[in-house]
Amino acid sequence: MAELANCPNCGKVFAKALRPTCDACAQQVEEKFERVYKFIRKRENRQATMDEVTEATDVEKALVYQFIREGRLQLAQFPNLGYPCEKCGVQIRQNRLCSTCTDEINKGIRTKDRQKAFEQRMKNRENPRAGIYTTLDDRVRRNR
Template identity: 45%
Template sequence: MGDLTNCSACGTLYIKNAVREVCNNCYKEEEMKFDTVYTFMRKRENRAATIETVVTHTGVSEELIHKWVRKKRLHSAQFPGLGYPCDKCGTIIREGKLCSTCIGSIRTDLAHVAKEEEYQAKLKANQKTYYTTDRNK
């Protein structure tokens, strides 16, 4: 059974399930907005429209359009002007969670950390322990 939680859109209590992130009323409203956007985008002259153009002509928020592209309800292959922001830097991307620049940056950082760990391991392996004996015994 679902958990009782507040709707992220309107704040009312509802039982959350795996399919919906908002209450029934907000879900119905989102679906009407989706139909508006999809109808606009299906027109041949609007298929290459950018998100800003879609927002201007439909009145639907940019965040909702990003959500639909991220969930692949609006496919970027069919609508090349659409995308959603990278989770790290905000650059508009078409798939995944991070842009190629951020992925490269993370890989570089990980390689640097691996080299540092390797260096520290070599230092530890090369450390010599010296023991002294007490000659006065």
């Protein structure tokens, strides 16, 4: 059963089933998508930048970014469009982070892993008997 919620855009109460907004706001978003798509679909506008698209269609950049992230606009056909990296804000065309931020995060993970391995080696060195294995024969020989 659908849950009742307030629309985050207009505040009206609606049955939240498939969309996070009411029908009227969802229709407005669809109309804005059609404006953007019709604009960039034209051959002369395929090289348009994000600023040119938002200026010509009167659609907010955040909404165009949302269309790209949802996969409704395929960037392979529009070489000058992109969206900001979620960490540093540089324009990217795929994933959520740019390669610089991804490398930085991976470097931090590798450093943390090396630190854990070093701490484990130090812990093993503190206990000198930890790496020594004896057998029953060794114990018998010592007792004689």
